[in-house]
Amino acid sequence: MTQQQHIWMCPVCQQALRLVDRQFLCAEGHSFDVAREGYVNLVLAHQRSSSQAGDPPDSLRQRRLFLEAGYYEALANRVIEMVTSHLEGHVLDVGCGEGYLLRRLQTAAVAQGGNDAQPTRVAQFHGVDISREGVRMGARMSEAIAFAVGNAYRLPVQADSVRLCLVMMAPREGAEIQRVLAADGILLCVTPGEGHLANFRKLVYNDARPHTPVEVPAGFHVVSEEPVSFPLNLTSKESVSQLLEMTPYKWHMDPETYQRVRGVESLTDTADFTVQLLRRA
Numbered sequence: 001m002t003q004q005q006h007i008w009m010c011p012v013c014q015q016a017l018r019l020v021d022r023q024f025l026c027a028e029g030h031s032f033d034v035a036r037e038g039y040v041n042l043v044l045a046h047q048r049s050s051s052q053a054g055d056p057p058d059s060l061r062q063r064r065l066f067l068e069a070g071y072y073e074a075l076a077n078r079v080i081e082m083v084t085s086h087l088e089g090h091v092l093d094v095g096c097g098e099g100y101l102l103r104r105l106q107t108a109a110v111a112q113g114g115n116d117a118q119p120t121r122v123a124q125f126h127g128v129d130i131s132r133e134g135v136r137m138g139a140r141m142s143e144a145i146a147f148a149v150g151n152a153y154r155l156p157v158q159a160d161s162v163r164l165c166l167v168m169m170a171p172r173e174g175a176e177i178q179r180v181l182a183a184d185g186i187l188l189c190v191t192p193g194e195g196h197l198a199n200f201r202k203l204v205y206n207d208a209r210p211h212t213p214v215e216v217p218a219g220f221h222v223v224s225e226e227p228v229s230f231p232l233n234l235t236s237k238e239s240v241s242q243l244l245e246m247t248p249y250k251w252h253m254d255p256e257t258y259q260r261v262r263g264v265e266s267l268t269d270t271a272d273f274t275v276q277l278l279r280r281a
């Protein structure tokens with residue numbers, strides 16, 4: 001973790017945390033060690049429902065392989081275009097997984113040159129996920145991004161501190177995002193569109209139905225909304241398996257269906273997302 005300003009908040013007393021050596025401290029004296037990989041765990045033991053809350057490690061590893069192979073690059077590129085004028089101040093990705101989108105955004109911000117040429121526009125990137133393994137993987141890969149284990153329903157983030165909040169295929173808790181987002185801040189949400197992975201879902205479900213639109217988070221209004229759709233051509237058993245392991249569909253299938261899908265050699269499908277920019281109402 002590089003020296004940077006932080007937005008983290010003490011999960012015990014809700015006061016700001018500051019970094020002293022390798023510990024985050026609040027004014028009340030609660031302390032949270034920075035792990036070897038550079039992240040901090042801000043979920044209290046009694047608030048954790050299981051030691052492996054969120055996506056399990058293998059699912060995150062498969063997700064990383066799939067994303068790094070570029071299958072959702074068109075989505076990442078469009079998201080970067082949409083937020084490029086908002087890349088200043090603190091950026092927070094809620095449910096960041098292993099940090100794919102944050103890495104892409106941070107690289108884009110550096111490539112823009114804004115960080116050196118216009119110091120006032122420096123963006124600082126933060127990711128929160130309930131999965132410790134996701135956060136660990138993210139922190140290992142990028143020192144320039146601050147990662148914390150945290151709950152989207154109880155964000156360990158100071159009020160009004162975030163200029164740009166991202167939620168990509170992860171839980172959106174309107175009240176919490178409203179609390180942490182600055183009054184002029186912007187929220188970008190990526191949710192599955194109606195046709196998302198329609199062919200893949202036919203492999204999994206007998207009665208595959210279209211995705212239903214996700215509700216606008218409470219306390220926000222939509223500034224703009226657009227579909228981002230592109231073909232997905234998976235030409236190996238490995239890539240079909242990666243998709244299987246990283247999606248929630250896995251949890252809804254019986255062992256026979258699971259084995260059958262794992263044996264599928266290729267898949268032609270459509271990735272279909274809805275991307276919304278929202279502001280506080």
Ligand SMILES: C[S@@+](CC[C@H](N)C(=O)[O-])C[C@H]1O[C@@H](n2cnc3c(N)ncnc32)[C@H](O)[C@@H]1O
Pocket residue numbers: 053054055063094095096097098099100101128129130131134150151152153167168169170171
């Ligand atoms: C489908 S993955 C998306 C990950 C990432 N946003 C991406 O697009 O690559 C959903 C993520 O939400 C996280 N998650 C689930 N429940 C959560 C919660 N209550 N608080 C924070 N993260 C949560 C999971 O651990 C997982 O990493």
Ligand SMILES: [Zn+2]
Pocket residue numbers: 010011012013014015026027028029030
């Ligand atoms: Zn405290």
